[in-house]
Amino acid sequence: MDKLQSQRASECIAILKQIRDDLKIPDTNPSIRLLKKRMEKYIRDGKNQQDRIPLVNSDRFILYRLPRRADEIVEVTMRVGRVNYQQLPSDLAAELEGQRNSVQQSDPAHLSPQESTD
Numbered sequence: 001m002d003k004l005q006s007q008r009a010s011e012c013i014a015i016l017k018q019i020r021d022d023l024k025i026p027d028t029n030p031s032i033r034l035l036k037k038r039m040e041k042y043i044r045d046g047k048n049q050q051d052r053i054p055l056v057n058s059d060r061f062i063l064y065r066l067p068r069r070a071d072e073i074v075e076v077t078m079r080v081g082r083v084n085y086q087q088l089p090s091d092l093a094a095e096l097e098g099q100r101n102s103v104q105q106s107d108p109a110h111l112s113p114q115e116s117t118d
Contacts (some may be wrong), residue, residue, distance in 0.1 A: 001048055003070045011074040012039040012066075013080070020100040030095040031055045033035070035062055037091070050077075053092060 016036060019025050025032055030051050042049050049066040055078065065075040 001070045002068055005046065008043045008046060008066075008074070010032060011054060012043060015039075015074060015076045019076070025055070029035065029056055030092060034089075034092050034095050035064065038064075039066065051089075053089065056092075056096065 016027075016032075016039070019032060021033075027033070027036070034053055038049060038051075046068055048068045049064070051064060053062045053064070054060075055062055059080055059082070060078045061081045063075075063077045063079055067074065072076055
């Protein structure tokens, strides 16, 4: 039997809360934002998902498994491993690029070469 949408949401919310509260990894971390996006898709469509996401600014990976079946639990674990930032998942690379652009636009300490010569 498949999990109900409410069951999927409840499990995912509990895990995201543990990551934030127990592991002290902020919701603003691009890897956590990506995990949340993937969980939101899983909550909507209920399809199995399994992958690993490099945890930005860390030497760890987020390993996750989001099962369709009601008799299986959502699993998210952190594992130590070598992170190759040259081979990031495309959606994480896009998330990082978006974050970098927003910081550059809002932070006056990051001047472009043209601005710094004035």
